[in-house]
Amino acid sequence: MKALQELARKNIWQISPDETSLDNPGKDDARIFLDANEIPYNKPHNRYPDPWQTKLKATLSQVKGVAPENIFLGNGSDEVIDMVYRVFCEPRRDNVVAIAPTYGTYKARADVNDVEYRAVPLSEGFRLDAQKTLAARDANTKVIWLCSPNDPTGNSLQQTEIEKIIMGFDGIVVIDEAYSDFSPAKLFRSEIGKHPNIIALNTMSKAWGRADIRLGMAFANEQIVKLLNKVKLPYNINTLTQRHALDALEHRQDVEKWVRMLLQERSQLMKAFEYLPICERVYPSDSNFFLAKMTDARSIYKYLTEKGIAVRNESDVELCENCLRVTVGTKSENSELLGALRQF
Ligand SMILES: *Cc1c(COP(=O)(O)O)cnc(C)c1O
Numbered sequence: 001m002k003a004l005q006e007l008a009r010k011n012i013w014q015i016s017p018d019e020t021s022l023d024n025p026g027k028d029d030a031r032i033f034l035d036a037n038e039i040p041y042n043k044p045h046n047r048y049p050d051p052w053q054t055k056l057k058a059t060l061s062q063v064k065g066v067a068p069e070n071i072f073l074g075n076g077s078d079e080v081i082d083m084v085y086r087v088f089c090e091p092r093r094d095n096v097v098a099i100a101p102t103y104g105t106y107k108a109r110a111d112v113n114d115v116e117y118r119a120v121p122l123s124e125g126f127r128l129d130a131q132k133t134l135a136a137r138d139a140n141t142k143v144i145w146l147c148s149p150n151d152p153t154g155n156s157l158q159q160t161e162i163e164k165i166i167m168g169f170d171g172i173v174v175i176d177e178a179y180s181d182f183s184p185a186k187l188f189r190s191e192i193g194k195h196p197n198i199i200a201l202n203t204m205s206k207a208w209g210r211a212d213i214r215l216g217m218a219f220a221n222e223q224i225v226k227l228l229n230k231v232k233l234p235y236n237i238n239t240l241t242q243r244h245a246l247d248a249l250e251h252r253q254d255v256e257k258w259v260r261m262l263l264q265e266r267s268q269l270m271k272a273f274e275y276l277p278i279c280e281r282v283y284p285s286d287s288n289f290f291l292a293k294m295t296d297a298r299s300i301y302k303y304l305t306e307k308g309i310a311v312r313n314e315s316d317v318e319l320c321e322n323c324l325r326v327t328v329g330t331k332s333e334n335s336e337l338l339g340a341l342r343q344f
Contacts, residue, residue, distance in 0.1 A: 001197040002170045004223050007142055009090050015230045022051045022234050049239040056242045059249045064202070066189055066219045072228045075236050077178060077203045077216030080228070081105050084199065085113040087227045088142040088172055097136045098145035099128060101152055101317045103176060106145045121319060126153040126283065130164035137169065144169055147176040149183050152314050152325040154285035156185040166195050172224075174199045181207030181259055183286035189219040196221040204245060206288060207259055213244045262288050266328045272338050273326075279341075280322075289327040297322040300344060307340050 005013055017023075024035055038046045057068040064071075074080035089096065095116035098106050110117035118136045123129045133144065144165055148157040166173050175188040177200055189200035199220040205211035215237065218228065248255075266285065273279045273292050278300060281293040291314065294300050301313040301324060312325035328334065 004227070007088055007171055008227055009086075009088065012087050012227060012230060017226070017230065020230055020232075020234065022229070044239075047239075049235050049237060049242060051234045053237050053242055056237075056245055059246055060217065063249050063252065064189060064217070064219070066192065069222045070192055070219055070225060072218040072220065072225045072232075073237050074216040074218065074232075075241075076205065076214040077176065077201045077218075078105050078109075079214075079236065080199075080201060080216050080218045081174075082109045082112070083228055083231050084143060084172070084174060085109055085115055086231050089113060089115040091115060094140045094142045095138070096143040096145060097133060097141055099133065099147070099150070099157075101126075101150075101314070101320055102145065102147045103151045103178075106147075119318070122150075122153070126150065126155050126319070128157040128161040128165075130161040130168065133165060134168050137171075141169075141171055143172045143174060145174050145176070147178070148185065148188075149179040149286040151179070151287070152289075152291055152312065152317065152320065152323075154283055154287045154290045154325075156183050156286040159186055162188070166191075166198055169197070172197055172199060174201065176201040178203045178206055179287040181255065182263065182288050185286065192219055192221060196223075199224060204248060208248050208255055209258060210244060210248050213241045213248075215241055215245050262328050265331060265334055266290065269326070269328055269334045269338070276338075276341055278344055289325055291320065291323050291325050293323050295322070297324050300324065300341070303344055304337070304340060309337055309340060311337075 027035060036048055038048065053073050057071050060071055061068045072080065074083065091114035095118055096110060097118045097120060100119035100121050107117050120133045120136045146157060146162060148162065149155060150157060162175065175198060177187060177189065180187055180202065188198060189202065192198055192200065199218050202217045204213060204215040266288065270282050270290055273282045278295045279292050280295060283291040297313055297315045301311065304311055314320040314323040314325050
């Protein structure tokens with residue numbers, strides 16, 4: 001791995017932590033807070049949020065098995081994805097490599113940040129080919145984006161190929177584990193001690209059932225977390241989000257129950273899809289959704305829309321011609337979907 005100083009953008013590296021105005025050292029033991037121009041009324045909403053999310057990180061640390069200093073929190077993982085570009089990629093000079101198809105935000109934020117995005121198609125069966133992926137990099141490649149389980153394909157990438165990329169690349173490897181709660185695969189967030197160049201992402205938006213609070217997590221080497229802290233807006237995680245996230249973490253049994261139910265529903269729904277004459281192929285899934293190749297995805301998508309059922313049409317996505325991405329719903333939602341499809 002290259003030194004972080006070489007990987008980070010020069011202007012970011014040079015920012016001193018004091019410049020970020022996240023801290024007032026005189027505040028730690030204060031009883032009376034007259035330092036932040038908040039009015040003293042309308043408690044508790046008058047106060048700014050904790051910019052370090054200390055309590056939330058302490059709890060997350062226990063649940064996720066990662067030390068607090070190795071955790072960075074964003075306004076959804078989407079914010080963290082954008083911040084990775086702002087920390088590491090010099091616009092119009094640096095580039096990133098990603099798999100295709102994958103989560104669209106990696107490309108969208110590359111475009112916004114004016115960073116070249118190199119997409120390497122997955123192999124047959126949406127498998128990761130480390131050698132082919134690494135071949136797309138050059139001296140200006142700062143980041144490789146991996147997503148496992150991958151969206152929209154649903155499958156986990158092979159661990160050995162991911163490891164080959166981590167070992168074979170001298171820049172940052174991001175592994176987006178948004179769907180890892182649905183998968184038995186090994187978690188890369190537990191490997192951050194072994195590999196200083198990885199950033200593992202996770203979110204409250206999927207298995208944790210809290211997409212509305214916007215809380216994304218990055219797990220990484222402490223030096224990487226420090227760089228992200230230099231770039232973040234001081235109060236990117238509001239107090240209501242921090243409170244709701246703590247509440248979610250206190251109700252972990254709910255998540256385990258939801259995952260169990262969804263996995264059961266997924267297997268029934270996938271089996272039913274295989275029997276549909278209008279379905280040509282169902283791809284294996286480690287997520288709470290699956291990809292299905294249909295006879296005519298565009299018309300089926302339109303038909304479902306007219307019936308008030310929203311699925312995702314992936315037909316225009318590389319390697320996904322005629323594919324729909326179906327999120328697993330409740331038992332009754334799934335049977336309504338199947339009923340509609342049987343009448344198509
Ligand atoms: C849904 C999803 C996310 C979640 O993003 P948030 O901003 O945390 O809601 C992240 N990565 C992938 C691959 C996803 O599909």
